[in-house]
Amino acid sequence: xxxxxxxxxxxxxxxxxxxxxxxxxxxxxxxxxxxxxxxxxxxxxxxxxxxxxxxxxxxxxxxxxxxxxxxxxxxxxxxxxxxxxxxxxxxxxxxxxxxxxxxxxxxxxxxxxxxxxxxxxxxxxxxxxxxxxxxxxxxxxxxxxxxxxxxxxxxxxxxxxxxxxxxxxxxxxxxxxxxxxxxxxxxxxxxxxxxxxxxxxxxxxxxxxxxxxxxxxxxxxxxxxxxxxxx
Amino acid sequence: xxxxxxxxxxxxxxxxxxxxxxxxxxxxxxxxxxxxxxxxxxxxxxxxxxxxxxxxxxxxxxxxxxxxxxxxxxxxxxxxxxxxxxxxxxxxxxxxxxxxxxxxxxxxxxxxxxxxxxxxxxxxxxxxxxxxxxxxxxxxxxxxxxxxxxxxxxxxxxxxxxxxxxxxxxxxxxxxxxxxxxxxxxxxxxxxxxxxxxxxxxxxxxxxxxxxxxxxxxxxxxxxxxxxxxx
DNA sequence: AAGTGGTCTAGACCACTCC
DNA sequence: GAGTGGTCTAGACCACTTA
Numbered sequence: 001x002x003x004x005x006x007x008x009x010x011x012x013x014x015x016x017x018x019x020x021x022x023x024x025x026x027x028x029x030x031x032x033x034x035x036x037x038x039x040x041x042x043x044x045x046x047x048x049x050x051x052x053x054x055x056x057x058x059x060x061x062x063x064x065x066x067x068x069x070x071x072x073x074x075x076x077x078x079x080x081x082x083x084x085x086x087x088x089x090x091x092x093x094x095x096x097x098x099x100x101x102x103x104x105x106x107x108x109x110x111x112x113x114x115x116x117x118x119x120x121x122x123x124x125x126x127x128x129x130x131x132x133x134x135x136x137x138x139x140x141x142x143x144x145x146x147x148x149x150x151x152x153x154x155x156x157x158x159x160x161x162x163x164x165x166x167x168x169x170x171x172x173x174x175x176x177x178x179x180x181x182x183x184x185x186x187x188x189x190x191x192x193x194x195x196x197x198x199x200x201x202x203x204x205x206x207x208x209x210x211x212x213x214x215x216x217x218x219x220x221x222x223x224x225x226x227x228x229x230x231x
Numbered sequence: 232x233x234x235x236x237x238x239x240x241x242x243x244x245x246x247x248x249x250x251x252x253x254x255x256x257x258x259x260x261x262x263x264x265x266x267x268x269x270x271x272x273x274x275x276x277x278x279x280x281x282x283x284x285x286x287x288x289x290x291x292x293x294x295x296x297x298x299x300x301x302x303x304x305x306x307x308x309x310x311x312x313x314x315x316x317x318x319x320x321x322x323x324x325x326x327x328x329x330x331x332x333x334x335x336x337x338x339x340x341x342x343x344x345x346x347x348x349x350x351x352x353x354x355x356x357x358x359x360x361x362x363x364x365x366x367x368x369x370x371x372x373x374x375x376x377x378x379x380x381x382x383x384x385x386x387x388x389x390x391x392x393x394x395x396x397x398x399x400x401x402x403x404x405x406x407x408x409x410x411x412x413x414x415x416x417x418x419x420x421x422x423x424x425x426x427x428x429x430x431x432x433x434x435x436x437x438x439x440x441x442x443x444x445x446x447x448x449x450x451x452x453x454x455x456x457x458x459x460x461x462x
Numbered sequence: 463a464a465g466t467g468g469t470c471t472a473g474a475c476c477a478c479t480c481c
Numbered sequence: 482g483a484g485t486g487g488t489c490t491a492g493a494c495c496a497c498t499t500a
Contacts, residue, residue, distance in 0.1 A: 006488070019402050019440065032467070042490045047467075057311075063467045064498040073398060075312045077408055080288070082305050167304060171250050177308055180457035181412035181430040199412040199430030209250060226411035237469070263486070273471045278486075294486045295479040469495075477487075 004039040010049035013039070018058065018069055028068045029059075056231075077229045081177070081205075083163055084130050084138060084219075093132035097161040100127040100139075100191070111143050114206055115213040124152055126162050129191055135222070139191040142217040149214060163217075170214055172207040179203055179227070182220065194223050201225045235270040241280035244270070249289065249300055259299045260290075287462075308460045312408070312436075314394060315361050315369060315450075324363035328392040331358040331370075331422070338374050345437055346376060346444040355383055357393050360422055366453070367423040373448040380445060394448070401445055403438040410434055410458070413451065425454050432456045 004010050014035075017023050029035075032050065036043040050067060053059045057074045061067045088095035105125040107117060117123065124144040130137045142162055144152045149170050157165060166172075182188075182202045189196040200223060206216040235241050245266075248254050260266075263281065267274040281298060284290045288305045292298045319326040336356040338348060348354065355375040361368045373393055375383045380401050388396060397403075413419075413433045420427040431454060437447040 015404060019404055021402070025399065025402075031465095042492095043467095044469090044491085045489065047469090048488090051468090061467065062498070063496070064465055064500080066466065072314055072317060073402070074314075074317070075406065077310050077312055077406075079308050079310060080305050081308055083303060086303060086305070168256065171252070171256075171304065173246060173250050175306065175308075175462050176459075177461070178457050178459045179410060179432075180455070181432040181452075183414075183428075183430040197414075197428050199414040201410070201412040221412075224411070226409050228407075228409045230408070231406050262484095274486095275472085275488090276470065278488090279469090282487085292486065293479070294477070295481090295484055297485065464498100464500085466498085467496090470493085471491100473490085475487105475489080477485100479483100479485085481483085 005041045005045070007045050007048040007052070010035070010039055010041065010046055011052055014049060014053060015058070023069050025069050025071045025073070028066045031066060075231060077231050079227060079229050083167060084140075085161065085164060088130065088132040088137060091132070094134075095137075096131050096134075098129045098131075099157055100129055102126050102157070107143050111216055115143065115145060115216050117145065117213070122146075126157065127191075128157070128162060130161070136192040136194075138219050138221045138225075139188060140217055140219050142215060144215045145213055148209065148212045162215075166207075166215060170209060172209045172214055174209070175205060175207040177203065177205050184220075188220050192220065192222050198223055201227070236272045236276070238276050238279040238283070241266070241270055241272065241277055242283055245280060245284060246289070254300050256300045256302045256304070259297045262297060306462060308462050310458060310460050314398060315371075316392065316395060319361065319363045319368060322363070325365075326368075327362050327365075329360045329362075330388055331360055333357050333388075342374050342447055346374065346447050348376065348444070353377075357388065358422075359388070359393060361392070367425075369450050369452045369456075370419060370422040371448055371450050373446060375446045376444055379440065379443045393446075397438075397446060401440060403440045403445055405440070406436055406438040408434065408436050415451075419451050423451065423453050429454055432458070 004013050023029050032043050032046045035046045039046065050059060050061065054061045057076045058070055059067055060070045085095045103125050104122045106120060107123050112119065124146055126142045128140040128142065130140065146153055151169060155165060180202050181199050184194060184196055184198050184200050186196050188200065201221040203219040207214050235244050254260050263274050263277045266277045270277065281290060281292065285292045288307045289301055290298055291301045316326045334356050335353045337351060338354050343350065355377055357373045359371040359373065361371065377384055382400060386396060411433050412430050415425060415427055415429050415431050417427050419431065432452040434450040438445050
């Protein structure tokens with residue numbers, strides 16, 4: 001057997017042993033020290049490899065107990081969540097955005113709860129349409145907390161979309177994403193130039209910085225939109 | 232300032248400096264050696280922290296060039312994709328599955344392409360319904376490649392669902408996920424006891440092991456289903 | 463109480479890029 | 482060619498669990 005001296009090789013070898021059922025789900029695998037000895041590398045190298053596999057969900061590690069092959073391989077998929085403009089332009093299409101409406105408004109209860117806003121407080125409410133080569137791509141229904149982002153009140157968002165502006169001006173450090181499907185309402189059908197009563201992909205995202213919620217946005221995508229990833 | 236000696240603390244401090252715009256998008260940040268010196272820790276510790284942030288998408292690292300704050304903070308969110316049974320039971324509901332149909336069948340062209348199956352080859356085709364406390368949860372339309380998993384032909388999947396059986400018997404090492412929304416067809420409406428013409432969440436997953444495709448599955452979830460994550 | 467993974471260190475060399 | 486991040490090592494100590 002060739003020497004296994006870098007962490008990727010260790011990772012691949014462990015993966016292979018699991019795939020070939022040398023080590024079966026639920027089994028304990030040898031300790032880091034033993035594997036390091038077997039592979040002829042340092043324990044830190046083995047640790048790096050096993051840590052990676054544990055993060056992937058393939059291994060289950062616990063101090064004192066040891067490392068075992070995950071019984072239920074919960075697969076963790078990583079999604080890139082790009083800025084809409086990048087998503088559209090990376091497909092070679094021209095992206096344009098239009099502000100459909102802009103107003104100060106007291107948010108409905110569900111938004112208030114999601115953003116932890118006191119009753120009666122008014123937020124900046126924006127509706128924006130993004131098009132790809134002229135075709136409606138997504139409608140964005142966004143609430144911005146002016147307490148967290150006072151500068152937003154002076155912005156028209158004509159040149160820079162709300163999303164890009166916020167990304168540039170207020171780096172967030174946390175977010176909450178929900179993906180689901182909805183049935184198109186008349187309003188959404190008009191905005192996206194599609195029929196009423198068809199399935200549309202919905203992404204609701206709330207982002208915060210420190211303790212305060214910055215913005216909550218509801219993105220309704222054009223019919224046929226999909227999100228894709230590979231593990 | 233308190234000492235910053237472990238990699239989590241370094242990571243948080245770097246995050247803070249970016250959030251407070253001390254380091255702005257596009258800026259180069261100090262080299263690992265300098266940061267290690269400033270924080271009073273080893274370079275490896277700084278490396279671990281910066282590597283983590285780069286993986287998150289917050290930093291952009293290149294040899295020789297250096298490390299800079301990402302201009303377009305593409306956020307990477309991780310989703311856990313659990314076994315359906317776990318997903319249902321973790322909500323405290325009782326999970327049951329029913330095989331709606333089971334047959335050997337030549338797959339339609341799109342499935343053939345997705346699974347890289349030669350024209351004319353027959354695959355095992357299964358339709359399964361999962362219920363949570365008796366209510367339809369998801370309908371699964373699955374194709375299994377008997378070349379990759381001969382043992383599947385002898386299975387009735389009465390006790391163990393196709394998904395669980397495959398997870399247990401054929402550890403896969405790669406997968407391809409697509410999330411989208413569809414409009415319910417009459418067949419789906421019947422299976423899920425819902426109306427025709429409403430939006431449903433759809434997950435299409437193809438998994439392989441080594442070079443050969445094992446299975447491709449199309450999951451249509453009950454109305455209102457959502458996927459959630461936090462970063 | 464003891465054993466395992468988790469992490470830090472200091473130093474070294476390597477590999478990739480940019481100039 | 483030179484400089485940066487990427488990785489490996491050997492040893493040490495720590496922290497968390499569980500036996």
